[in-house]
Amino acid sequence: MADPWLSAFEAAEAAAARGEVPVGAAIVGPDGRVLATAGNRTEELHDASAHAELLAMREAAAKLGSPRLDGCDLYVTLEPCTMCAGAISLFRIRRLYYSAYDPKGGGVDHGARFFTRPTCHHRPEVYGGIRESEGAELLTRFFGERRG
Numbered sequence: 001m002a003d004p005w006l007s008a009f010e011a012a013e014a015a016a017a018r019g020e021v022p023v024g025a026a027i028v029g030p031d032g033r034v035l036a037t038a039g040n041r042t043e044e045l046h047d048a049s050a051h052a053e054l055l056a057m058r059e060a061a062a063k064l065g066s067p068r069l070d071g072c073d074l075y076v077t078l079e080p081c082t083m084c085a086g087a088i089s090l091f092r093i094r095r096l097y098y099s100a101y102d103p104k105g106g107g108v109d110h111g112a113r114f115f116t117r118p119t120c121h122h123r124p125e126v127y128g129g130i131r132e133s134e135g136a137e138l139l140t141r142f143f144g145e146r147r148g
Contacts, residue, residue: 002034004034004097005130007026008025008052008075008077009138010037011025012135012138013039015039018044019043020041020043021040021042021142022039022040022138022139022142023039023051023052023078024039024052024077025037025038025057025074025075026074026075027056027057027072027074028072028074028075029060030070030072035059035063035064036056036057036060036063037056038052038053038055038059051081052076052077053074053076053080053088054084060072068091068092069091069094070094071094072091073093073094073095073096074088074093074097074124075097076096076097076098077098077099077100077134077135078098078100078102078106078139079100079102079105080106081106081107081111082111082114084107085108085112085114085115088124089114089120089121089122092122094124094125095126096124096127097128098126098127099131099134099135099136100129100138101128101129101136108126108128
């Protein structure tokens with residue numbers, strides 16, 4: 001079986017190679033297999049919502065033929081933003097694992113803290129900071145190269 005972290009980090013590296021912010025995501029199905037992976041594609045698709053998490057969840061839902069991802073887990077290299085946290089709730093992800101914290105744009109443990117809101121109907125189990133230095137280094141390198 002594929003390692004979901006490896007899949008997510010490879011998708012993040014591929015996003016960086018395309019000039020996208022290096023965020024990658026992998027969805028693991030109830031059987032423990034990686035169902036879908038994606039990296040950011042906001043620039044390529046001219047779509048501000050084309051975040052890695054959303055793209056991976058859409059692909060997994062299409063493969064399962066269901067709008068919900070019951071029993072599925074999401075691995076992502078950066079703390080999801082509030083938009084993605086809302087989608088994670090709607091897709092009913094069982095567990096969210098993320099790497100680097102995002103104090104500026106995160107919506108899980110920072111910012112809106114979406115899953116703590118009374119209007120949030122589904123709250124996944126959340127495990128943040130896993131392989132944090134690896135996720136943070138990807139972003140630091142990417143933005144450092146752009147700032148010269």
